[in-house]
Amino acid sequence: MAASYLAVLALAPFALYATFLALLCFEQIQQHLIFLHRVRLSGQSNFDAPESYGFAPYRVHNLRIPIGKDQHLGAWLLPALSSYSTRIESLPMRPSQAVYADILRTSNRPTLMYMHGNAATRAVGFRMRAARILANELDFNVVMLDYRGFGDSSSIRPSQATAVQDAGRLFEWLNREIGVHAHDIVCYGHSLGTGICADLVARQLAPQDIHLRALILIAPFKSIPSLLTTYRLFGLIPIMGPLRKSRHVEALVRTFLTTRFETDTILSLAQCPLLLIHSTNDHDIVYTHSRELFDNVFLNSTIGATSIAQQTMYGHGLLRHFTRSNGSPVVHLEIDSGGHNGVGTLEVSTLAIKRIVEPLG
Secondary structure (H helix, E strand, C coil): CCHHHHHHHHHHHHHHHHHHHHEEEEECHCCCHCCCCCCCCCCCCCCCCCCCCCCCCCCEEEEEECCCECCCCCEEEEECCCHHHHHCCCCCCCCCCCHHHHHHHHHHCCEEEEEECCCCCCCHCCCCHHHHHHHHHCEEEEEEEEEECCCCCCCCCCCHHHHHHHHHHHHHHHHHHHHHCCCHHEEECCCCCHHHHHHHHHHHHHHHCCCCEEEEEEEECCCCCHHHHCCCEEECEECCCCHHCHHHHHHHHHCCCCCCCHHHHHHHCCCCCEEEECCCCCCCCCCCHHHHHHHHHHCCCCCCCCCCCEEECCCCEEEEEECCCCEEEEEEECCCCCHHHHHHCCCCHHHHCCCCCCCCC
Protein backbone atom coordinates (compact mmCIF):
# COMPACT_ATOMS: atom_id res chain seq x y z
CA MET A 1 0.00 0.00 0.00
CA ALA A 2 2.75 2.41 0.96
CA ALA A 3 4.69 1.52 -2.19
CA SER A 4 1.70 2.25 -4.45
CA TYR A 5 1.09 5.53 -2.63
CA LEU A 6 4.70 6.55 -3.21
CA ALA A 7 4.39 5.56 -6.87
CA VAL A 8 1.36 7.82 -7.25
CA LEU A 9 3.23 10.67 -5.61
CA ALA A 10 6.19 10.11 -7.93
CA LEU A 11 3.97 10.16 -11.02
CA ALA A 12 1.87 13.16 -9.94
CA PRO A 13 4.27 15.86 -11.26
CA PHE A 14 4.40 14.14 -14.66
CA ALA A 15 0.61 13.90 -14.79
CA LEU A 16 0.25 17.56 -13.86
CA TYR A 17 2.78 18.59 -16.50
CA ALA A 18 1.05 16.46 -19.15
CA THR A 19 -2.24 18.12 -18.20
CA PHE A 20 -0.60 21.52 -18.49
CA LEU A 21 0.69 20.69 -21.99
CA ALA A 22 -2.75 19.50 -23.04
CA LEU A 23 -4.34 22.71 -21.76
CA LEU A 24 -1.68 24.73 -23.58
CA CYS A 25 -3.16 23.51 -26.86
CA PHE A 26 -6.38 25.46 -26.22
CA GLU A 27 -6.40 29.03 -27.51
CA GLN A 28 -8.06 30.54 -24.43
CA ILE A 29 -5.50 28.98 -22.10
CA GLN A 30 -2.66 30.18 -24.35
CA GLN A 31 -3.94 33.73 -24.25
CA HIS A 32 -4.24 33.72 -20.47
CA LEU A 33 -0.71 32.34 -20.07
CA ILE A 34 0.90 34.63 -22.64
CA PHE A 35 -0.83 37.89 -21.68
CA LEU A 36 -1.34 37.17 -17.94
CA HIS A 37 -3.90 39.98 -17.99
CA ARG A 38 -5.57 38.60 -14.86
CA VAL A 39 -2.36 39.07 -12.88
CA ARG A 40 -2.66 42.52 -11.28
CA LEU A 41 0.47 42.74 -9.05
CA SER A 42 -1.18 45.56 -7.10
CA GLY A 43 -4.45 46.51 -5.44
CA GLN A 44 -7.20 48.70 -6.79
CA SER A 45 -5.87 51.16 -9.36
CA ASN A 46 -7.03 54.75 -9.73
CA PHE A 47 -5.93 55.72 -13.22
CA ASP A 48 -7.85 59.01 -13.11
CA ALA A 49 -5.58 60.19 -10.27
CA PRO A 50 -1.99 59.71 -11.48
CA GLU A 51 -0.86 61.92 -8.58
CA SER A 52 -1.64 59.00 -6.27
CA TYR A 53 1.29 57.18 -7.90
CA GLY A 54 3.72 59.97 -7.10
CA PHE A 55 3.39 62.07 -10.23
CA ALA A 56 3.42 65.86 -9.89
CA PRO A 57 0.06 67.67 -10.22
CA TYR A 58 -1.21 67.59 -13.82
CA ARG A 59 2.01 65.84 -14.89
CA VAL A 60 -0.03 62.99 -16.34
CA HIS A 61 -3.31 63.09 -18.22
CA ASN A 62 -5.52 59.99 -18.26
CA LEU A 63 -6.73 59.28 -21.79
CA ARG A 64 -9.80 57.38 -22.88
CA ILE A 65 -9.58 56.58 -26.59
CA PRO A 66 -12.62 55.00 -28.28
CA ILE A 67 -12.05 51.82 -30.28
CA GLY A 68 -14.56 49.66 -32.08
CA LYS A 69 -18.16 49.62 -30.92
CA ASP A 70 -18.67 50.72 -27.32
CA GLN A 71 -15.07 49.96 -26.30
CA HIS A 72 -12.16 52.14 -25.28
CA LEU A 73 -8.44 52.21 -24.51
CA GLY A 74 -7.00 53.60 -21.30
CA ALA A 75 -3.65 55.38 -21.51
CA TRP A 76 -1.51 57.90 -19.67
CA LEU A 77 -0.02 60.89 -21.44
CA LEU A 78 3.14 62.43 -19.98
CA PRO A 79 4.15 65.57 -21.89
CA ALA A 80 7.86 66.21 -22.35
CA LEU A 81 9.25 67.92 -19.25
CA SER A 82 10.05 71.10 -21.19
CA SER A 83 6.38 71.45 -22.19
CA TYR A 84 5.09 70.56 -18.74
CA SER A 85 7.34 73.17 -17.12
CA THR A 86 6.35 75.99 -19.46
CA ARG A 87 2.70 75.25 -20.21
CA ILE A 88 1.12 73.19 -17.43
CA GLU A 89 2.96 73.25 -14.09
CA SER A 90 1.84 76.74 -13.06
CA LEU A 91 -1.82 76.33 -14.02
CA PRO A 92 -4.27 76.74 -11.10
CA MET A 93 -6.45 73.81 -12.14
CA ARG A 94 -6.22 70.64 -14.21
CA PRO A 95 -6.07 71.53 -17.93
CA SER A 96 -8.40 69.97 -20.46
CA GLN A 97 -7.35 67.19 -22.80
CA ALA A 98 -7.22 69.79 -25.59
CA VAL A 99 -4.24 71.43 -23.87
CA TYR A 100 -2.33 68.15 -23.71
CA ALA A 101 -3.26 67.36 -27.32
CA ASP A 102 -1.97 70.75 -28.43
CA ILE A 103 1.35 70.02 -26.73
CA LEU A 104 1.66 66.77 -28.68
CA ARG A 105 0.93 68.62 -31.89
CA THR A 106 3.13 71.69 -31.40
CA SER A 107 5.94 70.88 -28.95
CA ASN A 108 8.44 69.71 -31.59
CA ARG A 109 9.37 66.86 -29.25
CA PRO A 110 9.21 63.17 -30.25
CA THR A 111 6.14 61.28 -29.04
CA LEU A 112 6.81 57.78 -27.76
CA MET A 113 4.15 55.04 -27.74
CA TYR A 114 4.97 52.81 -24.74
CA MET A 115 3.82 49.18 -25.17
CA HIS A 116 4.28 47.24 -21.95
CA GLY A 117 4.80 43.53 -21.41
CA ASN A 118 2.44 40.94 -20.00
CA ALA A 119 0.71 41.07 -16.61
CA ALA A 120 -0.41 44.05 -14.54
CA THR A 121 -0.92 47.54 -15.99
CA ARG A 122 0.86 50.77 -16.86
CA ALA A 123 0.70 51.70 -13.15
CA VAL A 124 3.50 49.31 -12.13
CA GLY A 125 6.66 50.71 -10.58
CA PHE A 126 9.25 49.78 -13.20
CA ARG A 127 6.97 50.90 -16.05
CA MET A 128 6.27 54.26 -14.43
CA ARG A 129 9.99 54.65 -13.75
CA ALA A 130 10.73 54.08 -17.44
CA ALA A 131 8.07 56.60 -18.47
CA ARG A 132 9.44 59.21 -16.05
CA ILE A 133 12.95 58.83 -17.44
CA LEU A 134 11.74 59.05 -21.02
CA ALA A 135 9.63 62.15 -20.32
CA ASN A 136 11.87 63.93 -17.79
CA GLU A 137 15.45 63.06 -18.75
CA LEU A 138 15.02 62.54 -22.50
CA ASP A 139 12.25 65.14 -22.81
CA PHE A 140 9.95 62.95 -24.92
CA ASN A 141 6.17 63.00 -24.91
CA VAL A 142 5.17 59.55 -23.63
CA VAL A 143 1.86 57.74 -24.07
CA MET A 144 1.58 54.58 -21.94
CA LEU A 145 -1.09 52.26 -23.33
CA ASP A 146 -3.01 49.52 -21.58
CA TYR A 147 -4.32 47.05 -24.13
CA ARG A 148 -7.93 45.95 -23.89
CA GLY A 149 -8.12 43.43 -21.08
CA PHE A 150 -5.64 45.45 -19.00
CA GLY A 151 -6.06 48.37 -16.62
CA ASP A 152 -9.00 50.67 -17.33
CA SER A 153 -9.29 49.64 -20.98
CA SER A 154 -12.35 47.66 -22.03
CA SER A 155 -12.49 44.22 -20.44
CA ILE A 156 -11.92 41.53 -23.06
CA ARG A 157 -9.69 38.47 -23.38
CA PRO A 158 -6.69 39.91 -25.25
CA SER A 159 -5.14 38.25 -28.26
CA GLN A 160 -2.36 39.05 -30.70
CA ALA A 161 -4.90 40.54 -33.09
CA THR A 162 -6.58 42.77 -30.49
CA ALA A 163 -3.30 43.97 -28.96
CA VAL A 164 -1.88 44.96 -32.34
CA GLN A 165 -5.20 46.60 -33.21
CA ASP A 166 -4.98 48.60 -29.97
CA ALA A 167 -1.47 49.78 -30.81
CA GLY A 168 -2.67 50.71 -34.29
CA ARG A 169 -5.58 52.66 -32.83
CA LEU A 170 -3.21 54.65 -30.62
CA PHE A 171 -1.07 55.47 -33.66
CA GLU A 172 -4.18 56.50 -35.59
CA TRP A 173 -5.31 58.72 -32.72
CA LEU A 174 -1.93 60.42 -32.50
CA ASN A 175 -1.35 60.74 -36.22
CA ARG A 176 -4.76 61.41 -37.74
CA GLU A 177 -6.79 62.87 -34.90
CA ILE A 178 -4.17 64.84 -32.97
CA GLY A 179 -1.94 65.63 -35.94
CA VAL A 180 1.42 64.21 -34.82
CA HIS A 181 3.50 63.38 -37.89
CA ALA A 182 4.53 59.73 -38.23
CA HIS A 183 8.19 60.78 -38.33
CA ASP A 184 7.76 62.29 -34.85
CA ILE A 185 6.37 59.04 -33.38
CA VAL A 186 8.52 56.36 -31.74
CA CYS A 187 7.21 52.85 -31.03
CA TYR A 188 8.77 51.52 -27.80
CA GLY A 189 8.06 47.99 -26.65
CA HIS A 190 9.20 45.99 -23.65
CA SER A 191 9.02 42.19 -23.46
CA LEU A 192 5.66 41.09 -24.92
CA GLY A 193 5.21 44.67 -26.11
CA THR A 194 8.13 44.17 -28.53
CA GLY A 195 6.07 41.67 -30.50
CA ILE A 196 3.17 44.11 -30.62
CA CYS A 197 5.43 46.98 -31.76
CA ALA A 198 7.17 44.88 -34.41
CA ASP A 199 3.85 43.68 -35.80
CA LEU A 200 2.47 47.22 -35.94
CA VAL A 201 5.53 48.84 -37.51
CA ALA A 202 6.67 46.07 -39.88
CA ARG A 203 3.44 44.37 -40.88
CA GLN A 204 0.84 47.14 -40.57
CA LEU A 205 2.56 50.48 -41.23
CA ALA A 206 5.52 49.66 -43.50
CA PRO A 207 3.33 48.23 -46.32
CA GLN A 208 1.48 51.58 -46.29
CA ASP A 209 4.83 53.37 -46.68
CA ILE A 210 4.42 54.83 -43.17
CA HIS A 211 7.75 55.01 -41.36
CA LEU A 212 8.17 56.12 -37.74
CA ARG A 213 10.98 58.07 -36.09
CA ALA A 214 12.30 54.84 -34.53
CA LEU A 215 11.41 51.36 -33.32
CA ILE A 216 12.85 50.47 -29.90
CA LEU A 217 12.65 46.91 -28.59
CA ILE A 218 13.63 46.24 -24.97
CA ALA A 219 14.17 42.54 -24.10
CA PRO A 220 12.57 41.27 -27.32
CA PHE A 221 11.98 37.68 -28.40
CA LYS A 222 12.14 36.05 -31.83
CA SER A 223 8.69 34.47 -31.65
CA ILE A 224 6.40 32.86 -29.10
CA PRO A 225 7.23 29.32 -30.34
CA SER A 226 10.97 29.95 -30.00
CA LEU A 227 10.48 31.78 -26.71
CA LEU A 228 8.71 28.81 -25.12
CA THR A 229 11.85 26.70 -25.45
CA THR A 230 13.73 29.01 -23.07
CA TYR A 231 11.08 31.00 -21.21
CA ARG A 232 10.80 30.79 -17.43
CA LEU A 233 7.46 31.86 -16.00
CA PHE A 234 8.11 34.60 -13.41
CA GLY A 235 11.81 33.97 -14.13
CA LEU A 236 11.65 30.60 -12.35
CA ILE A 237 9.51 27.94 -14.03
CA PRO A 238 10.82 26.55 -17.38
CA ILE A 239 7.63 25.97 -19.36
CA MET A 240 9.10 23.67 -22.02
CA GLY A 241 12.28 22.66 -20.21
CA PRO A 242 11.23 19.05 -19.55
CA LEU A 243 10.57 18.54 -23.29
CA ARG A 244 14.02 19.45 -24.54
CA LYS A 245 14.74 15.76 -25.11
CA SER A 246 11.27 15.11 -26.58
CA ARG A 247 11.45 17.15 -29.77
CA HIS A 248 8.38 15.53 -31.33
CA VAL A 249 6.15 16.41 -28.39
CA GLU A 250 7.62 19.91 -28.25
CA ALA A 251 6.97 20.40 -31.97
CA LEU A 252 3.41 19.14 -31.56
CA VAL A 253 2.69 21.62 -28.78
CA ARG A 254 4.19 24.44 -30.82
CA THR A 255 1.94 23.68 -33.80
CA PHE A 256 -1.11 24.43 -31.65
CA LEU A 257 0.07 27.93 -30.77
CA THR A 258 -2.26 30.57 -32.19
CA THR A 259 -0.51 33.54 -30.54
CA ARG A 260 2.84 33.57 -32.30
CA PHE A 261 4.28 37.11 -32.61
CA GLU A 262 6.85 35.99 -35.20
CA THR A 263 9.06 39.05 -34.99
CA ASP A 264 11.99 37.23 -36.59
CA THR A 265 10.13 36.85 -39.89
CA ILE A 266 8.96 40.47 -40.21
CA LEU A 267 11.41 42.75 -38.40
CA SER A 268 13.57 43.37 -41.48
CA LEU A 269 10.52 44.99 -43.13
CA ALA A 270 10.68 47.85 -40.63
CA GLN A 271 12.80 50.43 -42.45
CA CYS A 272 12.97 53.06 -39.69
CA PRO A 273 15.89 53.30 -37.22
CA LEU A 274 15.89 50.21 -35.01
CA LEU A 275 17.32 49.69 -31.51
CA LEU A 276 17.40 46.38 -29.65
CA ILE A 277 18.44 46.34 -25.97
CA HIS A 278 18.89 43.23 -23.84
CA SER A 279 20.54 42.21 -20.58
CA THR A 280 22.68 39.09 -20.34
CA ASN A 281 21.18 38.48 -16.88
CA ASP A 282 17.61 38.48 -18.17
CA HIS A 283 16.02 35.41 -16.56
CA ASP A 284 12.73 35.72 -18.47
CA ILE A 285 13.83 36.10 -22.11
CA VAL A 286 17.33 34.90 -22.95
CA TYR A 287 19.54 37.62 -24.43
CA THR A 288 20.37 35.50 -27.48
CA HIS A 289 16.93 36.38 -28.87
CA SER A 290 18.14 39.95 -29.49
CA ARG A 291 21.41 38.74 -30.99
CA GLU A 292 19.59 36.56 -33.47
CA LEU A 293 17.03 39.23 -34.32
CA PHE A 294 19.82 41.69 -35.08
CA ASP A 295 21.69 39.14 -37.21
CA ASN A 296 18.48 38.26 -39.02
CA VAL A 297 17.74 41.90 -39.86
CA PHE A 298 21.27 42.28 -41.22
CA LEU A 299 20.98 39.18 -43.40
CA ASN A 300 17.41 39.64 -44.59
CA SER A 301 16.84 43.37 -44.69
CA THR A 302 15.19 44.51 -47.90
CA ILE A 303 17.48 47.54 -47.74
CA GLY A 304 21.07 46.45 -48.14
CA ALA A 305 23.90 46.85 -45.62
CA THR A 306 27.56 46.01 -46.08
CA SER A 307 29.13 45.38 -42.67
CA ILE A 308 28.57 45.28 -38.91
CA ALA A 309 30.61 47.44 -36.54
CA GLN A 310 31.19 45.95 -33.09
CA GLN A 311 32.74 47.18 -29.87
CA THR A 312 32.91 45.97 -26.27
CA MET A 313 32.01 48.40 -23.51
CA TYR A 314 34.85 48.03 -21.00
CA GLY A 315 33.81 44.52 -20.07
CA HIS A 316 30.21 45.52 -19.31
CA GLY A 317 28.51 44.78 -22.59
CA LEU A 318 28.52 44.72 -26.34
CA LEU A 319 27.44 47.25 -28.96
CA ARG A 320 26.83 46.25 -32.58
CA HIS A 321 25.44 48.40 -35.34
CA PHE A 322 25.16 48.86 -39.08
CA THR A 323 23.59 51.41 -41.38
CA ARG A 324 21.25 50.48 -44.20
CA SER A 325 21.54 52.11 -47.61
CA ASN A 326 18.69 54.50 -46.79
CA GLY A 327 20.75 55.87 -43.88
CA SER A 328 18.65 54.09 -41.25
CA PRO A 329 20.75 52.69 -38.36
CA VAL A 330 20.19 49.30 -36.75
CA VAL A 331 21.71 49.03 -33.26
CA HIS A 332 22.03 46.12 -30.84
CA LEU A 333 23.02 46.91 -27.25
CA GLU A 334 23.80 44.01 -24.93
CA ILE A 335 24.38 44.88 -21.28
CA ASP A 336 25.64 42.74 -18.40
CA SER A 337 23.18 44.15 -15.85
CA GLY A 338 19.63 45.40 -15.50
CA GLY A 339 17.73 42.14 -15.71
CA HIS A 340 14.45 41.84 -17.57
CA ASN A 341 12.60 44.82 -16.15
CA GLY A 342 15.45 47.23 -15.41
CA VAL A 343 17.65 47.11 -18.49
CA GLY A 344 15.73 49.82 -20.34
CA THR A 345 16.28 52.40 -17.61
CA LEU A 346 20.05 51.99 -17.25
CA GLU A 347 21.93 55.12 -18.26
CA VAL A 348 23.72 53.35 -21.09
CA SER A 349 20.31 52.33 -22.44
CA THR A 350 18.75 55.78 -22.18
CA LEU A 351 21.76 57.28 -23.96
CA ALA A 352 21.30 54.76 -26.77
CA ILE A 353 17.60 55.62 -26.95
CA LYS A 354 18.41 59.32 -27.11
CA ARG A 355 20.88 58.77 -29.94
CA ILE A 356 18.59 56.59 -32.05
CA VAL A 357 15.67 59.03 -31.69
CA GLU A 358 17.67 62.26 -31.91
CA PRO A 359 21.00 61.48 -33.61
CA LEU A 360 23.75 64.06 -33.32
CA GLY A 361 24.32 66.18 -36.38
